[in-house]
Amino acid sequence: MIGQSTVLAAEFPPSVEDFYLPSILPWGAHDSYWFTKITFLVWLTVALIILFFLVAYRKPQLVPTKKQWLAESAYGFVRNNIAVEMIGPKGVAFAPYLTTLFLFIILNNFWGIVPLVQISPNSHIAFPAFLAIISYFMFIIVGIRHHGFVKYFKTALIPPAPWFILPLLIPIEFFSNFLVRPFSLAVRLFANMFAGHMLLLVFTLGGFAMINANVWFAPFSIVSWLMTIALTLLEFLVICLQAYVFTVLTASYVQGALADEH
């Protein structure tokens, strides 16, 4: 509803400005980003996940109902195929967090291709960045609790190598384990959602721009809009893949923190 009018009104070469949607609140709307469509979608995602699991587990049956089956298979998928697969038997303890993370990301991403909504909150770096910060602190704290402070940083930073080569390797280990990880987690998810939204904008608005420029360009506009539909299907793939990748990498970092030196 909100998306439609802004898309039709937008200028053709889409820019970063198109990601900053106007305030929903009518008062003080000018330059106010406290409550926008993005904020609304994030809260809607949270509410939907909470409600869905509450409803699905209200009266658990031995033979699951449809909703219960869906909830159980979502949890079962993350627990068996991500948590236990990556971390091992200890992974069951992390399955609830990983499931929450997975569902939160996939649903937030999914707004990117829902007709008339079509923007993902994850195309603003704040959300992926915060999720990455949570994952970052989680694997460090898990490692410290498992090994103890000194021993954890020893196993994380000091590879099995002769002493004279260690000064060369320790900075690399520090950089790749403690600096690159949160950054790459956040940027990977953000960039995928940002680029996806940008692509859809280019093809949709490009169609309008061509048909407005010259009526004879109408066939090209139609091709452009068909491309939008095809790219929406591609986006669906990216959405699922990125949610999966984020969760798997978080699990693999936790696994690395729990691993004993070898």
Added chain:
Amino acid sequence: MTALTYLLAGMLVWGGIGWLVDHWVGTNGIFAGIGAVVGIGGGVYLIVRRLGA
């Protein structure tokens, strides 16, 4: 994924340190070049030790 991170990290860290040394000594980039090569060597070594059999 981890392997790629090690390679890039090696190059960036030691290349960066070399670049700083360049600035400090006043050379044009010789230390950055040496640093990048040494760093990628370290990255390869790390991959073999950490991820190899």
